[in-house]
Amino acid sequence: MSTFDPTDRLWLSPPDVGQAEREALVAAFDSGWIAPLGPDVNGFEADLAARCGVGHCAALSSGTAAIQLGLELLGVKAGDLVLAPSLTFVATVNPIGYLGAVPVLIDSEELTWGLDPALVDEELTRCAQLGSRVGAVISVDLLGQPADYDALEEICQRHSVPLLEDAAEALGATWRQRPAGSFGRLGVVSFNGNKIITTSGGGALLSDDKRMVERARFLATQARDPAPHYQHSTRGYNFRMSNLLAALGRAQLASLDGKVDARRAHFEAYRSALADIPGLTFMPEDPRGRSNRWLTCIQVDPSAAGFDPDTIRQALANEAIESRPLWKPMHLQPLYAGVRMVSGRISERLFERGLCLPSGSGMSAADRQRVIDAVRAVASR
Numbered sequence: 001m002s003t004f005d006p007t008d009r010l011w012l013s014p015p016d017v018g019q020a021e022r023e024a025l026v027a028a029f030d031s032g033w034i035a036p037l038g039p040d041v042n043g044f045e046a047d048l049a050a051r052c053g054v055g056h057c058a059a060l061s062s063g064t065a066a067i068q069l070g071l072e073l074l075g076v077k078a079g080d081l082v083l084a085p086s087l088t089f090v091a092t093v094n095p096i097g098y099l100g101a102v103p104v105l106i107d108s109e110e111l112t113w114g115l116d117p118a119l120v121d122e123e124l125t126r127c128a129q130l131g132s133r134v135g136a137v138i139s140v141d142l143l144g145q146p147a148d149y150d151a152l153e154e155i156c157q158r159h160s161v162p163l164l165e166d167a168a169e170a171l172g173a174t175w176r177q178r179p180a181g182s183f184g185r186l187g188v189v190s191f192n193g194n195k196i197i198t199t200s201g202g203g204a205l206l207s208d209d210k211r212m213v214e215r216a217r218f219l220a221t222q223a224r225d226p227a228p229h230y231q232h233s234t235r236g237y238n239f240r241m242s243n244l245l246a247a248l249g250r251a252q253l254a255s256l257d258g259k260v261d262a263r264r265a266h267f268e269a270y271r272s273a274l275a276d277i278p279g280l281t282f283m284p285e286d287p288r289g290r291s292n293r294w295l296t297c298i299q300v301d302p303s304a305a306g307f308d309p310d311t312i313r314q315a316l317a318n319e320a321i322e323s324r325p326l327w328k329p330m331h332l333q334p335l336y337a338g339v340r341m342v343s344g345r346i347s348e349r350l351f352e353r354g355l356c357l358p359s360g361s362g363m364s365a366a367d368r369q370r371v372i373d374a375v376r377a378v379a380s381r
């Protein structure tokens with residue numbers, strides 16, 4: 001069938017790095033601060049805290065590690081319940097189990113595709129009535145769209161349950177002018193290879209709580225007590241980011257605004273070129289916030305369109321264009337089959353109809369046009 005050069009393949013969200021990143025990496029190398037820590041880690045933490053509008057930041061080895069450490073710092077213990085959205089990447093929910101806690105999955109709402117605040121409120125009330133301890137609520141800013149923090153912060157405060165914001169996909173987004181990553185007691189961002197900025201792999205924990213972030217740094221470096229020998233009275237982790245990767249991250253962070261603008265421009269171009277196709281709609285944007293449009297996600301209603309999202313996915317694949325279904329909800333995953341799910345109809349429908357289109361900040365307008373042409377070809381069959 002088709003033979004294509006893999007370098008011609010148009011990826012969903014590849015790293016967008018250039019000369020500035022190369023120079024930062026080489027400069028860190030030449031400085032002698034290779035690993036584990038060094039001035040670029042301190043600098044990256046300061047840059048990130050400033051960018052996200054929080055007092056403190058700990059640079060870590062991944063977003064997943066940051067969520068695990070964050071839950072532990074919030075006091076989540078074995079047997080606790082932790083509420084989380086079902087519609088997310090598995091790395092939001094897995095850390096709950098690392099701590100021996102039990103996830104409770106909550107449906108999304110239509111506008112933000114994030115946690116439905118009314119369901120969170122109901123579930124926290126129900127848990128209180130049953131006497132079940134809830135250790136934390138994790139909220140996710142899906143595809144870069146902040147969840148409804150007007151409601152979620154108020155609800156968590158009223159129930160005295162700490163809120164952790166999984167902003168892994170949302171760096172550069174805002175809610176009422178406040179940066180993603182700054183909501184709740186702790187925020188988490190990710191620098192995985194497909195995220196809006198990358199360190200090839202990494203993450204960070206953000207908070208205004210200085211003691212909590214200092215504790216995060218301590219636990220992330222094997223929890224060494226102050227002593228000349230290796231002494232430990234707590235079980236820690238090896239979760240720190242290396243100085244070389246922090247140097248890469250600082251260079252990436254410097255161009256974050258341009259990367260948000262590029263992704264938002266992709267979204268607008270897709271929408272103006274495709275929105276007239278019957279049955280095809282786009283992820284909404286809550287007017288109280290500003291998404292970073294990490295991925296452009298379309299919704300295809302097969303009964304109105306006459307085709308389903310997988311038909312588009314296959315047609316794009318034939319043109320060497322990568323697209324991907326929206327996250328499959330956790331309550332539909334074999335891994336979480338027995339877990340309590342509160343409602344679920346909205347996340348199921350978003351998943352069934354969803355398809356994410358190539359959205360990388362380095363994608364050219366010509367490449368984007370290839371995607372548009374291929375989708376239009378399906379629609380006019």
Ligand SMILES: *Cc1c(COP(=O)(O)O)cnc(C)c1O
Pocket residue numbers: 061062063064065088089091092140166168169189190191192201202203
């Ligand atoms: C990418 C991602 C994570 C995990 O981040 P890693 O750095 O890959 O460990 C967590 N949550 C969400 C919503 C993500 O998209």
